[in-house]
Amino acid sequence: MAAKDTGSLRALRRTNSERMLSALMEHGALHRAELARICGVSRTTVSTITADLIVGGVVIEVNGDQAARAGIDASEVDGRARGFLRANPAAGAAAGLDFTLERVWCHVTDLSGATLASDGVRAAPDTPWQERLTTGLTLLDELLTQAGLERTDLVGIAIGVPGPIDLQTGVVGPSLPGQAWAGVNVAAEFGRHLTVPVLVENNTRLEAVAEFTWGAGRDLADVLYVGLSTGIGSGMLVDGNLHHGGARGGGGEIGHLSADTSGIPCPCGNRGCLVHYASLPAVLAKLEPVLGADAGLDELLAAAAAGQPETLQALREAGELTGRVLANICNLLNPARIIVGGELARAGDLILEPIRGTLRRTAMSLTRDADVVAAELDLGARAGASGAAALVLRQTDQLVAALLAAPARQPNEAV
Secondary structure (H helix, E strand, C coil): CCHHHHHHHHHHHHHHHHHHHHHHHHHCCECHHHHHHHHCCCHHHHHHHHHHHHHCCCEEEECHHHHHHCCCCCCCCCCCCCCEEEECHHHCEEEEEEECCCEEEEEEEECCCCEEEEEEEECCCCCCHHHHHHHHHHHHHHHHHHCCCCHHHEEEEEEEECCCECCCCCEECCCCCCCCCCCCEHHHHHHCCCCCCEEEEEHHHHHHHHHHHHCCCCCCCCEEEEEECCCEEEEEEECCEECCCCCCCCCCCHHHCECCCCCCECCCCCECECHHHHCHHHHHHHCHHHHCCCCCHHHHHHHHHCCCHHHHHHHHHHHHHHHHHHHHHHHHHCCCEEEEECHHHHHCHHHHHHHHHHHHHHCCCCCCCCEEEECCCCCCHHHHHHHHHHHHHHCHHHHHHHHHHCCCCCCCCCC
């Protein structure tokens, strides 16, 4: 056979291997007939390629009681068909690191998304990025050791930081004053210490990925996540795909949409940005005469629970302004559900009901029925880190390439 023909066959085999492994990562366990149909190949091709993937430990076969324990319904499968196939959870691990102003959190999962280790540490707000990077890597190594793994077991890691990431340069743009990562190419800096693919994303979008994957947005194709925190950010799932921020990465900055065109000037160049009215610092500043200059989230929530009138009014106004901005987004994108997270979401219906009411009054009739719910997962860095690990698992093209390039592993028969 000519060398060119041999190379073409190898390339086709590689493509089919990637396609099958991607299908197993996306759909979970599949029997061979389903896998052939999804990938558009013959059963013979499936059998040949998956045999190699099983020998390499990347795919495992699930039979009998194992299928039942894994929650697989085999009732409609041809009795002559062989067992189900699934990606081997033990073939590698995914990691996520999330950096907020005062916390660093790391989350490690297997390839099924099951948590292997998760923990966080505090960081002083003025900690420079170099120290944060060292803290993150130390935490990563501690959790990998706890899970019985090494860095070489990772198929990828995603890093969450505040602010927009320029998709052309990889540099983090300014967001909050004094933001430690502003002007830093985070992927390049972590890449000096790691040999696996490094993804970098805005940490609010990673909270969104966590909600899309395991929380209030699972199984929906069009979802908007809004984080009402120290700043205000958002993440969007459009037709089942995470919107990474548009042409340059600046999309999703909902906090810098104007809630009052004649309002407070913002460093971004706009006036009356939502962040100046509906973020946690903005609400606390408004309530300073009532709660005191040193009040924080706990004091705010306690006053709200006690029915303190000024606190209830401040939350209502923040919700109404947020709802007004969200109405415009609903008219543009028509999400099925809006998930509200961040510290202010802990006020529950005291802020969610004003959002819902304003949305119903001001959005178009076809878009105003978006379901507005509170986030289900832990707030802040922990959710961001789990979303970062989930992002690695969602990047199936990079994940598959990393798995297929790895040394052969012993098949893991555990379900």
